[in-house]
Every structure is written in C-alpha cells, then in structure tokens.
Amino acid sequence: xxxxxxxxxxxxxxxxxxxxxxxxxxxxxxxxxxxxxxxxxxxxxxxxxxxxxxxxxxxxxxxxxxxxxxxxxxxxxxxxxxxxxxxxxxxxxxxxxxxxxxxxxxxxxxxxxxxxxxxxxxxxxxxxxxxxxxxxxxxxxxxxxxxxxxxxxxxxxxxxxxxxxxxxxxxxxxxxxxxxxxxxxxxxxxxxxxxxxxxxxxxxxxxxxxxxxxxxxxxxxxxxxxxxxxxxxxxxxxxxxxxxxxx
Amino acid sequence: xxxxxxxxxxxxxxxxxxxxxxxxxxxxxxxxxxxxxxxxxxxxxxxxxxxxxxxxxxxxxxxxxxxxxxxxxxxxxxxxxxxxxxxxxxxxxxxxxxxxxxxxxxxxxxxxxxxxxxxxxxxxxxxxxxxxxxxxxxxxxxxxxxxxxxxxxxxxxxxxxxxxxxxxxxxxxxxxxxxxxxxxxxxxxxxxxxxxxxxxxxxxxxxxxxxxxxxxxxxxxxxxxxxxxxxxxxxxxxxxxxxxxxxxxxxxxxxxxxxxxxxxxxxxxxxxxxxxxxxxxxxxxxxxxxxxxxxxxxxxxxxxxxxxxxxxxxxxxxxxxxxxxxxxxxxxxxxxxxxxxxxxxxxxxxxxxxxxxxxxxxxxxxxx
Numbered sequence: 033x034x035x036x037x038x039x040x041x042x043x044x045x046x047x048x049x050x051x052x053x054x055x056x057x058x059x060x061x062x063x064x065x066x067x068x069x070x071x072x073x074x075x076x077x078x079x080x081x082x083x084x085x086x087x088x089x090x091x092x093x094x095x096x097x098x099x100x101x102x103x104x105x106x107x108x109x110x111x112x113x114x115x116x117x118x119x120x121x122x123x124x125x126x127x128x129x130x131x132x133x134x135x136x137x138x139x140x141x142x143x144x145x146x147x148x149x150x151x152x153x154x155x156x157x158x159x160x161x162x163x164x165x166x167x168x169x170x171x172x173x174x175x176x177x178x179x180x181x182x183x184x185x186x187x188x189x190x191x192x193x194x195x196x197x198x199x200x201x202x203x204x205x206x207x208x209x210x211x212x213x214x215x216x217x218x219x220x221x222x223x224x225x226x227x228x229x230x231x232x233x234x235x236x237x238x239x240x241x242x243x244x245x246x247x248x249x250x251x252x253x254x255x256x257x258x259x260x261x262x263x264x265x266x267x268x269x270x271x272x273x274x275x276x277x278x279x
Numbered sequence: 280x281x282x283x284x285x286x287x288x289x290x291x292x293x294x295x296x297x298x299x300x301x302x303x304x305x306x307x308x309x310x311x312x313x314x315x316x317x318x319x320x321x322x323x324x325x326x327x328x329x330x331x332x333x334x335x336x337x338x339x340x341x342x343x344x345x346x347x348x349x350x351x352x353x354x355x356x357x358x359x360x361x362x363x364x365x366x367x368x369x370x371x372x373x374x375x376x377x378x379x380x381x382x383x384x385x386x387x388x389x390x391x392x393x394x395x396x397x398x399x400x401x402x403x404x405x406x407x408x409x410x411x412x413x414x415x416x417x418x419x420x421x422x423x424x425x426x427x428x429x430x431x432x433x434x435x436x437x438x439x440x441x442x443x444x445x446x447x448x449x450x451x452x453x454x455x456x457x458x459x460x461x462x463x464x465x466x467x468x469x470x471x472x473x474x475x476x477x478x479x480x481x482x483x484x485x486x487x488x489x490x491x492x493x494x495x496x497x498x499x500x501x502x503x504x505x506x507x508x509x510x511x512x513x514x515x516x517x518x519x520x521x522x523x524x525x526x527x528x529x530x531x532x533x534x535x536x537x538x539x540x541x542x543x544x545x546x547x548x549x550x551x552x553x554x555x556x557x558x559x560x561x562x563x564x565x566x567x568x569x570x571x572x573x574x575x576x577x578x579x580x581x582x583x584x585x586x587x588x589x590x591x592x593x594x595x596x597x598x599x600x601x602x603x604x605x606x607x608x609x610x611x612x613x614x615x616x617x618x619x620x621x622x623x624x625x626x627x628x629x630x631x632x633x634x635x636x637x638x639x640x641x642x643x644x645x646x647x
Contacts, residue, residue, distance in 0.1 A: 085546075085547055086546075087543055087546060087547065110549060113546070113547060113548075113549045114549055116547070117547070118544075118547040120540060120543070120544065122538075122540050124538075124540040124541060124543060124544035125544075126541065126544070126559055126563075127563070127644055127645070128562050128563050128566065128641075128644050129644075130644075137548065137550075137558060138548035138549060138550065141550060141554050141558065142548065142549040142550060142554075170643075170644040170645075172644065172645060186548070187547075187548075190548065190549070
C-alpha cells in the first residue's frame with residue numbers, strides 16, 4: 033500500500049445509549065484507492081462514510097482524513113470538507129437553484145472564485161457527466177439519473193481528493209442506474225479516491241480495488257473483489273452475497 | 280402472456296369547444312344540474328338584492344355636504360355627503376388643516392415606493408437608498424421644524440398617513456427580526472434558543488392592545504427622569520415586536536419543512552452556517568410561507584387601527600374623531616365607515632393579489 037489518505041483508528045459510535053452503530057472500526061484507505069462497502073441495511077456502512085466528512089460524530093477512536101485529525105474542532109472539519117466530495121442517495125440538489133447555480137454556489141462562496149471562472153469550471157464538470165445542455169434547468173425538471181449526475185458534477189466542482197458515494201443508485205429507476213454508474217466508472221479511472229456504499233456488485237467487480245462487507249457495525253470481511261466474490265471467508269458474507277446475487 | 284404483435288391504442292379525439300365564452304359558461308356555471316341550480320339561485324339573489332342596493336347607494340343617495348338633505352333622505356338613501364364634508368379629517372386626522380399637503384405628499388411618496396418595491400424591475404441595490412430617502416422625506420415633511428416647515432407634534436399625526444407608515448415600518452422592521460428569532464429558536468445554543476422561545480411565548484400570550492398600553496403608558500414610568508421617547512416610536516416598537524413574534528413562528532414553519540438532506544449537502548460543500556441559511560434554507564423556507572406571511576402582513580395593516588387606544592388617531596380613529604363630536608353628521612356613521620372600508624379593502628386586496636403573483640414567481644423552480 034502507498035500513502036494512506038483516510039484512517040479509522042478504533043472508531044466507536046453509538047446512537048443514544050444502546051445502539052452501537054460502529055464497533056472498533058479500523059480502516060486504512062490508500063490514496064487513489066477505490067473501495068466498495070456493502071452490507072445489510074442498518075449495518076453502519078452509511079454511518080461509516082459519513083464519518084469521513086464529519087456529517088456524523090463519533091464517540092471513541094480517531095478518524096484522520098488527508099492528514100487532518102477529525103475532532104470537534106470546526107477548523108479541522110472545514111479543512112477536511114474541502115477535500116471530500118459527497119453524493120447522496122436522494123441527490124440533495126438545491127431545488128430553488130438552476131443546475132449551473134447548484135454547481136457554482138460552493139466555488140463562489142466557499143472558494144471565493146469569480147463567477148466567470150466558477151461557471152466555466154461548472155460547464156466542464158457538466159460535460160464530464162454528459163449533461164451540459166441541461167445547465168439552465170431546475171433540478172426537478174430533470175430525471176433521477178440526470179439529477180444524480182448533476183450531484184456528482186457539483187461535488188467535483190470543488191476538486192476533491194476523495195469522493196464519497198452513499199447508495200448513489202438506490203433511489204433511481206432501473207433504466208437510469210447505468211447512466212450514473214458509467215459516470216462513476218469513468219471517474220474511478222481518473223485516480224480519485226472513492227468510497228462507495230452500493231449494492232451494485234457488477235460495479236464493485238469492475239471498479240473496486242477492495243470490497244468491504246459490514247454487519248452490525250463491524251467490518252466483517254474485506255478483500256479484493258475477485259477473492260471477495262469467489263471465495264468469501266465469513267458465513268455472514270456468504271449469506272449476504274447469496275441473497276443479493278441469487279437471481 | 281406473450282402477444283405476437285404490438286397493437287397501439289387508437290388516439291382519442293381532442294376535446295371539442297374548449298375556447299370561447301359559451302363553452303366556458305357551460306363548463307363553469309352549468310356543468311350539471313347542481314351547478315346550474317346554484318347558478319340560477321345566485322342570479323336570482325343578485326336580481327333581488329341589487330335594485331334596492333342601487334336605490335340606496337346611488338339613485339336616492341345624497342352626495343353634497345348638506346346635512347338637512349341627508350336627514351330628509353334617511354332610511355331611503357345613503358348620505359355620501361358625510362364623506363364630502365369630513366374626508367379631510369378622516370384621511371388626515373388631527374393634522375393641522377392648512378398643512379395637510381405635507382402628509383399628502385409624504386404618503387403618496389411612501390405608497391409609490393411600496394409599489395416600486397413590489398416590481399421585479401426595481402429590485403436593484405439603489406432601492407434601499409431610495410427607501411432611506413423616502414423615509415427621510417416622509418418624517419421631515421410630517422414633523423417639520425426644518426426648511427421653514429412649521430413643526431407638527433407626532434401626537435397630531437393621524438389618518439391614512441399614520442396607518443400606512445405604521446404598517447409599512449412595522450412590517451419592514453419585524454421581518455428581519457422574525458427571521459433571526461426563527462433561526463434562533465432552532466439554534467444549537469441553549470441560551471439563544473431559550474431567549475427566543477421566551478420572547479415568542481411572552482408576546483403571543485398577550486393581546487396587542489396590552490402591548491400598546493405598556494408601550495404608551497407603562498414604559499415611560501421606567502424611564503429615568505427627564506428622558507422620554509416619543510409615543511409614536513414606542514408604539515411602533517410595540518407593534519413591530521408583536522408582529523415579529525407571529526412572523527417568527529410562520530418562518531419557523533417554513534424552516535422545519537426543509538429536508539435534512541439540504542443541510543447535509545450544504546455542509547458537505549463547506550458552506551458556513553450563515554451561508555447555508557442565506558443561500559439554501561431561507562430562500563426555500565420563505566417561498567413556502569408566502570401565503571401565511573401575506574396573511575400576517577394584512578392583519579398587521581388592519582391591527583394598526585388599535586393605536587387609537589393610546590390616542591393616536593389613524594384612519595379608523597380619525598373617523599370616530601370626525602363624527603363623535605359632531606351631532607349633525609353623527610347619524611351617518613355607516614356611510615363613513617363604508618368609505619374607510621373601501622380604503623382598507625383597496626390596500627388589503629392589492630396585498631392579497633400581489634401575494635398570488637409572488638407565489639407564482641417562487642413556484643417557477645417547481646414546475647416541470
């Protein structure tokens with residue numbers, strides 16, 4: 033492994049007093065590595081990636097992202113968020129802004145970029161996700177797949193080193209899943225570090241460097257995709273895989 | 280079930296006759312026997328009510344300022360003469376008679392500025408400067424004491440100028456306070472949150488009249504000797520604080536309707552708290568509460584009539600002032616009240632129409 037960009041060190045998190053959502057998570061992600069996280073619902077996989085950009089707090093252990101230790105410190109959180117882009121299951125585009133305004137908002141207000149530059153960068157990213165012709169529309173005028181591609185472009189506008197995907201295709205109609213996956217595959221080929229929670233095992237197979245299986249807040253098993261799918265070691269992993277790949 | 284050939288469903292014929300007057304009548308007024316019956320009943324009602332109303336209000340009515348003619352027409356015709364006779368007192372209250380051109384110009388200016396502020400084309404940075412200028416002119420004209428204008432004490436200000444000024448200023452001032460209080464009530468900081476809750480609950484727990492009483496009579500008792508704040512300012516502050524508490528709850532309703540995902544997306548992009556509120560949360564939250572917000576504006580406009588209680592004679596108060604002391608004209612109160620009703624209605628109806636337009640504007644991003 034080369035240089036590590038994300039490190040979880042014995043991270044524990046509880047919701048309230050009795051729901052132990054992350055248990056002793058140890059994880060090292062190398063720069064440029066592409067990781068797919070899967071597992072049954074409630075297993076803590078979304079919570080895990082949301083800890084990377086401090087959308088979730090944790091109670092014990094330490095998360096370090098791009099050399100910055102994520103504590104309660106607001107400056108640290110700010111610094112980390114500048115390096116990390118995120119794509120949500122529900123897209124979370126800003127419905128009152130046009131596509132291009134969604135993309136230029138953060139570069140202009142957080143990055144203090146002049147409007148012209150922000151717009152030309154936004155158009156580049158929209159072309160990258162093949163949706164430039166929709167720039168002047170409002171998000172709700174687009175299909176789900178188009179909205180998710182806009183969301184990816186929005187995250188890319190801040191030139192992040194790390195991209196987090198939280199079930200990016202789960203809210204999409206089946207015929208739109210591929211247009212989003214295609215964009216993600218293209219992105220994976222460009223050296224960006226990716227953490228992706230998804231059940232698209234085809235995507236995992238073709239893109240991931242490592243597949244992680246989580247259950248009940250623990251990392252149960254992790255391996256390169258060929259080994260992971262061909263020869264899962266753990267009973268629970270086998271059980272899970274048989275359920276989602278059965279048909 | 281596999282079929283060999285795909286058979287398309289034949290297109291249906293387009294609807295006939297959807298344009299024009301007759302189809303419109305058929306669709307909206309005679310769409311079925313229930314609708315037809317209601318239409319006929321309503322037409323009948325109008326035919327029964329309209330002639331006597333026209334007789335009273337127009338044909339038998341007295342328009343000249345002639346009290347004897349009005350007396351003679353009592354019971355059969357309206358006495359619009361009361362308006363002809365008293366309109367200047369009703370519109371301008373106790374403001375000195377020869378000086379009434381000042382409130383007239385001041386009010387026209389303020390109404391013009393209000394109308395301009397409603398039109399998108401004028402939403403430019405200089406609009407704020409314009410308002411500063413308009414307010415400066417308004418208070419200079421009304422108060423006098425400079426530029427050779429005779430000074431007029433604020434307790435003599437009255438009628439429509441007072442109504443328009445109180446409503447405009449209290450809405451303008453209350454709105455930002457309301458937004459801040461609404462945000463404060465959802466703040467993570469317990470001190471700020473508690474302070475906002477206490478403020479809202481205290482104000483909502485008392486009627487506006489008692490707030491005005493406190494502002495007018497009790498507040499001066501707590502002021503140090505020799506220091507006094509003008510009664511108009513105290514009343515304005517009272518209405519503003521009162522209105523702000525209600526508006527804050529309306530805004531909070533909008534804030535709560537913003538999905539959590541919007542905040543997470545803003546966090547992820549690195550926007551600060553204030554950037555998130557300004558760029559993401561408030562534009563959506565306020566757009567959602569336009570109807571109830573306008574409702575509140577309209578009720579503030581009418582609530583200004585309560586300042587009569589502390590001897591400020593705005594439109595309604597000026598009307599009582601004009602008639603109560605005049606035995607000759609006092610019997611024709613109803614006509615005079617209909618007159619100010621028309622004035623109130625004109626303002627409130629304009630606000631309500633404007634609200635519909637705003638709703639349409641903010642809905643643009645929601646249309647597919």
